Amino acid sequence: MRTKAFDYKKAKEKMRITNPKQLNLKEINTVLVLAPFEVGNMMLCIPALEALKQAVSPLGNITVVTSKKTAGIVEGCKSVSRVIPFNAATAVNAIAEVYKKKYDLMINFTSYKRLSFVFGDLSAAKARVAYEAKEASAIFERVYNLTLHTIDEPQHRLFYYLNLVRFIGANTYDFNPKIWIKEDANKFALHYFEKKGIDCNKPMIGINPTLKDEKKRWSFNKFAQMVSTLRESEGAQVLVFSHKNEKSMLDEFMHITKEKCIHVDVSDYLKLAAISRYLWCFVCNEADYMHIFAPFTNVIAIWGDSDPDNNKPIGPNHEVLQSIDGSADSVPVSTVLDHVRNCF
Known part of the structure; x- marks a missing residue:
């Protein structure tokens, strides 16, 4: 009887990711980011997006979900391929846009409970990254398989965002937020x-x-x-x-x-x-x-x-x-x- 050859690729696809070392960012082609909805915080999140863009596949696309008022800022960020504005009026369309596409990686920079569950789950990504929830939740742990423990010491908001992408292997030492003015x-x-x-x-x-x-x-x-x-x-x-x-x-x-x-x-x-x-x-x-x-x-x-x-x-x-x-x-x-x- 002939034995079936081991299919490493299929086995890898089925393997549950529980450690950031299992990720090869150069194999990541599609990323979904749930970004801050506040203007100042969104600006401080840009270096993390730049670091992520440099770390993923050269053909990698980053899609960002953010508030409608901050969407304009994100459109000025060259590392982002697509912006999905979210507010009460656009919620259904935003959810539908995310649902119809499959992502390799999902990163949640926010602490919005409901949106974290919705977009994390809809992303269908094998790797879903977020900071640990302050209150333990079985649903949160089911949705996010890579979580980073927050440090108790105060830190600049820029490093709060940057440390989350460093956790999965992306990094930069250029801390200046850059937006492109058309x-x-x-x-x-x-x-x-x-x-x-x-x-x-x-x-x-x-x-x-x-x-x-x-x-x-x-x-x-x-x-x-x-x-x-x-x-x-x-x-x-x-x-x-x-x-x-x-x-x-x-x-x-x-x-x-x-x-x-x-x-x-x-x-x-x-x-x-x-x-x-x-x-x-x-x-x-x-x-x-x-x-x-x-x-x-x-x-x-x-x-x-x-x-x-x-x-x-x-x-x-x-x-x-x-x-x-x-x-x-x-x-x-x-x-x-x-x-x-x-x-x-």
Whole structure:
């Protein structure tokens, strides 16, 4: 009787993956990523996506599921082949898109319980990677076969994401988030400046004074003092950036400054990034704009009582200003002005 030859390929396909060493990333062609839904966190996740792209097959495709508001940022990430925006209106279509395709690898960077189960299960990937759930769950353990234990020590969010891909063998030492600004966004920025009467040859300072958490916010009056000084002594043009849900605070600030600032009424993040390339510097509280603009201009972040090492902007030319008492409003106007002038 002839014995059937051992089919190594089939055996490998049936083998349950329980250890990251069983993965050969160069054999991975399709990856599904459940990415952060918050703008700042999405920016800090980009180096992990870049590391993953470099590690998988040269023909490998990375599909990212993220919120509709952050989808534009992900579209500017060259390591991503496809973006699936997810919100209440697109949920059914997003789930259907994931269901109709089979993936070799699924990575979950989030802690969203329901979405973790749904997309992890629908991916049909042999290797599904996530951080260990804080509360043990049989369903979670069934869906995710490769889980990384979270360390108790504080760490920057960028390394929180990067360590998850390092766990399966992908790595990078380039920690700067990179997004590609398309030519139409660059043209938009120049057209926008022309429409608003902004001279690109004169000093242009960006600010983000609006923040709902008052403990972390530099006061409107201090921002106004800085604006007045920069306009009078440096001839600077000051551009104000804010979110749609901060309109009442924006109106209050514009009233205090007597409308001497230019409000940037743009919500598309890639267009905002294109505008930020022309800023001499950007002064803000601890908010998501600092991560969006960090690859393109000097960021001066005025910090509250939290540890900046957990969330500070990434890059060599940024400054974090924090007072001894941990109150953002205790940072003197003169200190901020000195750092702004260093960018001139």
